[in-house]
Amino acid sequence: MLNSLYPAARSLLFRIDPERAHDLSMAGLRHSEKCGLLKIISAKSPQKKISICGLEFPNPVGLAAGLDKEANTIDALGSLGFGHIEVGTLTPVAQAGNESPRLFRLPEHKALINRMGFNNPGIEQGIRNTRSSKSFRGILGINIGKNKVTPNELANDDYAYAFEKAYPHADYITANFSSPNTPGLRDLQSEDSAARLLETLKKLQSKLHRESGRHVPFALKVAPDLDETQVKGLSRVFQNGGLDFLIATNTTLARDAVAGHPNADEAGGLSGMPLQRHATDIIAQFHSVLGRDIPIIGAGGIFSAEDALAKKAAGASLIQIYTGFIYRGPSLIHEIIRAW
Numbered sequence: 001m002l003n004s005l006y007p008a009a010r011s012l013l014f015r016i017d018p019e020r021a022h023d024l025s026m027a028g029l030r031h032s033e034k035c036g037l038l039k040i041i042s043a044k045s046p047q048k049k050i051s052i053c054g055l056e057f058p059n060p061v062g063l064a065a066g067l068d069k070e071a072n073t074i075d076a077l078g079s080l081g082f083g084h085i086e087v088g089t090l091t092p093v094a095q096a097g098n099e100s101p102r103l104f105r106l107p108e109h110k111a112l113i114n115r116m117g118f119n120n121p122g123i124e125q126g127i128r129n130t131r132s133s134k135s136f137r138g139i140l141g142i143n144i145g146k147n148k149v150t151p152n153e154l155a156n157d158d159y160a161y162a163f164e165k166a167y168p169h170a171d172y173i174t175a176n177f178s179s180p181n182t183p184g185l186r187d188l189q190s191e192d193s194a195a196r197l198l199e200t201l202k203k204l205q206s207k208l209h210r211e212s213g214r215h216v217p218f219a220l221k222v223a224p225d226l227d228e229t230q231v232k233g234l235s236r237v238f239q240n241g242g243l244d245f246l247i248a249t250n251t252t253l254a255r256d257a258v259a260g261h262p263n264a265d266e267a268g269g270l271s272g273m274p275l276q277r278h279a280t281d282i283i284a285q286f287h288s289v290l291g292r293d294i295p296i297i298g299a300g301g302i303f304s305a306e307d308a309l310a311k312k313a314a315g316a317s318l319i320q321i322y323t324g325f326i327y328r329g330p331s332l333i334h335e336i337i338r339a340w
Contacts, residue, residue, distance in 0.1 A: 006329030018103040023170025026073050028269040033076035033135075040307060042330065045081030046337050052295040052317050053217040053244045055171055059083035059337045061308075064299050064320035065143035065174065065221075069120050071129040078136035086320065087130065088143035089176045092161045094122035095147055098181065104263040105273070110303060111258060112323050113267030114251070117181045123162045142170040143221070145179065152184050152193070156200045163201055167208045167216050171233050175201060178223035178250040182268045186223055188264070194220070195222050198241035206281045217244035222286075224249035224279050224300060231282065235289035239266050245295040247320070248286055249279045272323035276301025280314045305339035312340070 013021040032038045050057045062084035063077055063201045069089035078085060097119025103111040120126060123144065130140065144162035146155045159175050166173050177188040177197065188197060201218060220243060222234065238246065251269025258264045258274055278302025287296055298316030302308050303324040311319050324332055 003257075006062070006132050006331070010327070010329065013230070014105065017101070018105050019100060022067075022103070026068070029076035030073050038076060038079040041118050042079050042081070043334060045083075045334055048337055048340055050083075050318060053138055053172070054215065055217065057083045057318060058137070060312075060318045060340045061333050061336050062086060062139075062141070062297065062320040063325070064087055064322040065141070065176065066114075066116070067322055069116075069323075071126045071142070072131040072132070074130065074140065075135045078133075078138055080330040081337070082138060082339075084139035084141060084171075084318070084320075085136065086141035086143050086174060088120060088126065088174075089118050089145040089179070090120050090123045090126040090162060090166070091118055091145050091147045092123055092158050092165075093121060093147050093171060094125065094148075097333065102268070104266050104268075106258055106261050106263055106270075107327075109258050109261065109272065109274055110323070111270060111274050112326065113263055113266050113270050115181045115266070117148065118179065123165045127165055130169055133266055135314045139171045140169075141172045141174055141188030141219075142166040143174040143176050145176045145182065146185070148182050152187055155185075155188060155195055159197060160200055160204055163204055163218070164208065167205075168212065168214075170216055171217040172244075173216060174202045174247055175218065176221045176223050176250070178221050180223070180251060180253050184277070189223065189226070189230070189234065191237050194234055197240060198237060198243060199276060200241055219243070219245045219297070220249040221250055222282070224252045224275060224282050225254065226282060231285045232289060235286055238290065238294055240336065243294055245297065245317075246282050246286060246290070247297045247299060248316075249275070249300045252278065254278070271300070273301050273303060276303075276307060280310050283311060283316055284314040290315075292317075305331070305335045308336040309339060
């Protein structure tokens with residue numbers, strides 16, 4: 001029933017400001033879940049279990065970070081059928097993000113541009129929000145980042161602080177060092193910087209594992225705007241540093257595919273259909289070096305089962321959706337699971 005209702009809801013939501021529409025949608029989902037409405041109207045998802053990094057995912061479809069920035073809508077989103085949900089990005093200290101307007105639709109291209117800037121309540125409040133989740137039985141990922149005011153030379157301290165806070169509550173943790181909306185953040189993707197960040201988090205992971213007896217794997221999330229030399233260099237870093245798994249990709253700064261659109265020149269990361277082929281190519285490039293030693297979660301421009309299967313063929317073990325979910329709704333989740 002929800003699948004049939006979604007096109008009408010989207011039509012109404014697309015008539016108002018994108019960020020306002022997002023806030024209304026998330027609030028509506030939380031209210032519907034609390035009153036039991038989602039249990040009535042949501043279709044039960046088929047289950048296709050997939051195991052990576054010691055985690056058993058109920059199905060291959062996850063929600064990418066950035067939608068549930070405050071980690072307060074986990075149960076409602078989980079009821080739609082996601083096998084894993086990645087919340088955040090959460091930073092050590094709460095921050096408001098960039099000035100509005102900061103989210104733009106490009107419906108002719110099935111795309112979004114955002115320059116949100118890691119707006120979030122901070123890691124400690126975010127963790128408190130995750131603890132209010134009662135019914136979600138999938139895999140919970142917590143996406144962490146550095147605060148805007150933290151200089152890059154101190155970035156690892158931010159990641160380590162957030163990592164340690166998230167560790168007891170996450171099934172996995174993702175370090176986001178590829179958002180284009182925090183100045184200088186993508187500089188951390190240089191081989192030297194990435195190696196230092198990976199070393200910092202692996203040492204902390206080992207320490208927390210010894211103390212808790214619980215192993216929480218972690219991922220790094222990379223940008224699509226990498227050339228072949230950068231992909232090969234980062235792959236060596238990931239192999240040498242013992243990265244658990246990789247998420248590819250984040251949003252792109254490229255605008256070739258949307259040139260001429262009124263919003264094309266807005267600053268920020270472009271997501272959706274224009275990213276599809278390039279993200280798949282980046283996955284294939286990383287997979288050609290990493291093989292199955294470092295699993296990849298594929299993201300970027302997934303609007304159909306065929307798009308998801310293309311990511312799988314390129315080497316992805318799982319996929320995540322965001323913009324495709326905004327345009328297609330919950331039916332996309334079930335369609336992909338059935339085809340996988």
